[in-house]
Amino acid sequence: MTAVDGMARPTSTRRLSGQLTATGTPATIDRSTLAGLTVRCMDCGTVSPGDQPISHCPACGGLLDAVIDAGPVSPADLGQGITPALAHSGVWRYRPLLPAIPEAAIVSRGEGNTPLYVDDRLAHYAGLGAGQFGVKHEGANPTGSFKDRGMTVGVSHAVAVGAKVVACASTGNTSASLASYAAAAGLPAMVLVPEGKISAGKLAQTIAYGAKVVQIEGDFDIALRLLRELTASYDVYLTNSVNPFRPEGQKTIMFELFEQLGWDVPDVITVPGGNLGNTAAFGKAIEEAFAAGLIARKPRLMTIQAEGASPFYRYFASGWQRFEPMHAETVATAIKIGDPVSTPRARRTIEATNGYVTMVTDAEILDAKAMIDAAGIGCEPASAASLAGARKLIAEGIIGPDDTVVGILTGNVLKDTEAITRYHLDGDASGQPHANANRPIRIEATIDALARLLDDVIITGPTVSGDDPASTL
Ligand code: F0G
Numbered sequence: 431m432t433a434v435d436g437m438a439r440p441t442s443t444r445r446l447s448g449q450l451t452a453t454g455t456p457a458t459i460d461r462s463t464l465a466g467l468t469v470r471c472m473d474c475g476t477v478s479p480g481d482q483p484i485s486h487c488p489a490c491g492g493l494l495d496a497v498i499d500a501g502p503v504s505p506a507d508l509g510q511g512i513t514p515a516l517a518h519s520g521v522w523r524y525r526p527l528l529p530a531i532p533e534a535a536i537v538s539r540g541e542g543n544t545p546l547y548v549d550d551r552l553a554h555y556a557g558l559g560a561g562q563f564g565v566k567h568e569g570a571n572p573t574g575s576f577k578d579r580g581m582t583v584g585v586s587h588a589v590a591v592g593a594k595v596v597a598c599a600s601t602g603n604t605s606a607s608l609a610s611y612a613a614a615a616g617l618p619a620m621v622l623v624p625e626g627k628i629s630a631g632k633l634a635q636t637i638a639y640g641a642k643v644v645q646i647e648g649d650f651d652i653a654l655r656l657l658r659e660l661t662a663s664y665d666v667y668l669t670n671s672v673n674p675f676r677p678e679g680q681k682t683i684m685f686e687l688f689e690q691l692g693w694d695v696p697d698v699i700t701v702p703g704g705n706l707g708n709t710a711a712f713g714k715a716i717e718e719a720f721a722a723g724l725i726a727r728k729p730r731l732m733t734i735q736a737e738g739a740s741p742f743y744r745y746f747a748s749g750w751q752r753f754e755p756m757h758a759e760t761v762a763t764a765i766k767i768g769d770p771v772s773t774p775r776a777r778r779t780i781e782a783t784n785g786y787v788t789m790v791t792d793a794e795i796l797d798a799k800a801m802i803d804a805a806g807i808g809c810e811p812a813s814a815a816s817l818a819g820a821r822k823l824i825a826e827g828i829i830g831p832d833d834t835v836v837g838i839l840t841g842n843v844l845k846d847t848e849a850i851t852r853y854h855l856d857g858d859a860s861g862q863p864h865a866n867a868n869r870p871i872r873i874e875a876t877i878d879a880l881a882r883l884l885d886d887v888i889i890t891g892p893t894v895s896g897d898d899p900a901s902t903l
Contacts, residue, residue: 454616457534459590466530467587469494469674472775480529482591485661485672493775494674495714496529503527503722505693520544521579524685527718528583528678535590537615541578542682544570546690546836547807552817555801557824562834564696565802565816566687569809569842573635576683576708576840577607583679584669585611593667595620597660599646599653600670601704601764602632603841608669609639620666622646622653628763629810629846649758651769654705671707672771680708681715687836688725695729697833700823702815702840703733703742703787704765706776713779731785732829733776734819736760736795736812739767742776746787750777761792761849764812764841786828790818796853800866803850808843816840 467480473492478484480496487494503526509517512533516522520542546566553563568576585608588596596612597620598604605621605628612619621636625645636643646653654670661668671677688695701708712731719725735743739758755769770776780787790798798821799814816837823829843850854867863869871887873879 454614456589456616459532459535459592461592463532464590467590468497470497472778480587480675483588483593483661483667484674485658485668493672493772495775496674496678498527498529498678498718500526500718500722503724505689505724508689515540518543519582520686521582521679521682524682527681527685527715527722529587529675531583531586531590531675536582536586537589537611538582538586539572539578539610539614541571541582541679542686544568544683544686546687547805549805549807551805552801555798556817556821556835558831558833558835562832563820564834564836565807565809565839566683566690566836567807567809567839568683569813569839569845573603573607573610573639574842574845575603575607575810576680576838577603578611579682580671580676580679580707580711581607581611581669584608584673584676585615585617587673587675588617588667588669589615591667593617594665596667596669597621597657598669599623599650599657600628600636601650601766602628602636603764603845604670605641605643606632606635606639609636609641613640618642620644622657624649624653627766629848631845631847650705650767651755651758654771670771671705671710677707677711677714677772677775680711681718683708683838684712684715685719685724688719693724695725695727696836698730698732698820698823698829698835699838700732700734700816700820700835701838702762702765702812702819703735703776704739704767704770704812706733706742706770706772708838708840709733709742709779710772710775713775713782716779716783728783731779731783732819732823733780733785733787734815735787735789736762736765736815737789737791739765740789741768742770742773743787743789745773745777746780760795762795762810762812762815763846764810765815786823788819788822788828790815790822793858794818794822796849797865799849800853800864800868802839803843804866804868807839809839810841810843810845811849813839813841 464481471487471492474490476489509523519538548564550560571578599622619641738760745753758766758768798818
């Protein structure tokens with residue numbers, strides 16, 4: 431120690447007690463503290479211990495749900511009996527409704543606590559009146575997507591069961607989130623991504639957080655199949671949403687939304703559907719919040735897929751008669767998924783909430799995104815399916831004119847900047863500007879040109895326009 435002023439500093443250093451519980455060193459957990467963790471097969475009902483990595487039913491191979499038996503829960507119980515840091519997490523404050531993972535294993539980045547924006551411009555665009563439409567913005571999470579809510583539970587469970595390596599297949603957001611939480615936990619992470627098919631920002635984020643990125647010559651569905659095969663015989667912890675613990679964190683999007691509404695619910699919730707983890711988790715959350723007495727009625731859950739990646743919509747439209755995986759193609763790369771693993775769990779949600787499933791075109795997604803962006807909120811393309819879908823279902827009369835609707839925005843505007851510049855700067859296939867394009871203006875560097883621009887365009891011109899004002903100057 432250097433004593434600049436000739437005096438030694440005190441030997442006991444004060445320590446910050448911050449919000450983050452990330453230590454960078456995996457905790458060692460006594461297995462006997464994991465007895466409260468159990469999972470149940472949704473097909474055959476077999477209950478299995480959750481004190482180990484487990485992603486399918488050992489008896490029949492079916493999908494698993496974490497068993498939550500909360501009993502009655504009152505709002506006053508939330509955030510109680512845990513450290514202040516965890517009580518500030520928008521996931522862990524709902525601990526009575528989450529799996530009993532020991533606190534010492536929890537890896538949290540203070541996720542959740544995301545805003546609910548009620549915006550009348552968006553309500554109008556959707557076809558509703560003032561105060562009837564809101565968006566819950568999951569892009570405000572630490573790595574910019576809703577995945578952090580699931581990942582804090584998934585990675586905490588991985589730490590609890592002593593995992594040595596964590597892994598996922600991803601269209602970019604799960605990989606960024608896993609990379610961050612694995613780094614926080616001090617665990618090595620391996621992520622499989624479809625080569626050339628995820629946004630540059632998500633790829634960069636995943637690389638930056640230090641995960642080993644494996645680019646697969648194939649799409650997301652192939653990458654996930656490959657990883658499930660690997661984790662079946664190697665000691666690698668799978669964090670995709672087939673893992674029954676990860677969706678538990680995603681349930682808190684619903685809990686937090688209901689809490690923000692004073693423990694009331696909107697009539698309808700719209701959510702983009704890809705691998706269908708959210709659709710599955712939201713249904714479980716609604717059932718559990720209702721059973722615990724936190725809400726008195728259930729909202730209808732409506733899943734919106736991209737037209738080019740719509741196997742769940744087609745399954746729904748067939749009256750649940752035929753499920754056929756498809757080759758997925760959409761501008762919304764996050765939901766470019768043709769064989770969603772949570773399909774049976776998601777069907778359960780739609781049936782239990784009197785829900786609905788629809789699909790929207792890429793053009794509808796991008797126009798809705800431009801509206802959300804221009805409202806100052808911003809989101810990535812996949813997220814905008816929630817507004818585009820609400821608009822379509824209102825026009826079709828599936829959502830009633832007096833309904834209140836909340837759309838879930840799943841990812842941040844900066845997640846896919848290529849999509850923004852393509853939409854605003856490039857024209858559509860026939861060279862015409864997109865409906866809500868907002869092109870930057872180029873002028874010569876003179877005060878006259880700038881003043882003319884101010885008069886002709888900024889003050890009198892449209893705020894969002896497909897015109898190219900520069901051409902008129
Ligand atoms: N929106 C965004 C921004 C996503 O990243 C995803 C999924 C979804 C919606 C669909 O959610 O799978 O629960 O139906 N992204 C995954 C990933 C597949 O790897 O990041 P889902």
